[in-house]
Amino acid sequence: QLQLQESGPGLVKPAETLSLTCTISGGSISSNNYCWGWVRQPPGKGLELIGSIYYSGSTYYDPSLESRVTISADTSRNQFSLKLSSVTAADTAVYYCARQACADYIWVEFYYFDYWGQGTLVTVSS
C-alpha cells in the first residue's frame, strides 16, 4: 500500500524559505508513468497546485509560483522535496504531497493525483 508522508517545519518566518520533504513508502519514486507533486490549501480555501517532478528530473511548476519554487527528487532515499522562497503570510497553508499520474512522451505530461499524504500545516509568521 503506497503511503506518502510530509515532513518539515510547521512555522517559517516571512522572507525565509519553506522546505518540505515527502517520503514515499510502499512504492518507488522511479516508477514509470508516475510523477510526484505538491498541492497546498490555505485555511478555509480551495486546492492550489504548486508543482510536480518526474524521476527523470522533468518538472512542472504553476506559473504563479514558478519564480519561487524548486522541486527535487532523491531516488536513493525515495523522497522528493519542495522549496518555496521568500514566503509571506499568503503562503500559510496545509501542504500535501501526492502521487500524480503522468506520461513520458516527447515531454512529460502531468495528469491527476491518485494518492495523497495526510498534509502538513505550515504557518508563515514572525
Next chain:
Amino acid sequence: EIVLTQSPGTLSLSPGERATLSCRASQSVSRGYLGWYQQKPGQAPRLLIYGASSRATGIPDRFSGSGSGTDFTLTINRLEPEDFAVYYCQQYGSSPLTFGGGTKVEIK
C-alpha cells in the same frame, strides 16, 4: 489558463437523494482530461474520477462522471452519510493545470 467554475457553491440534500455537481471550463478541456476529488474536513482529497468518467480504484459505483468539452458533471446516486463533503474538479488537459473552487454537499 483554463478557469474551472463549479456550481452550485453549496448543495443541501438528504441521504438517499441524488447529487448533481457541475464543473464548467472557460475553454475546452483537451481529451476530456478532467478529474474529480472528494475532501472531508481534516482529510486529504481523494480521487474519485479521472478522464471525465473513469472511476478510480475502490470508488463505489454510485459516483459517476460525465461530460466533454467545457461542461462536466459529477453525479452521486443515493447519497450516503459519508458522501457529505467538498468536491473539486481538476483539468489536466492543458497547462497550467487548474482546480475548480469546489462544491460543498451538505446535509439538509
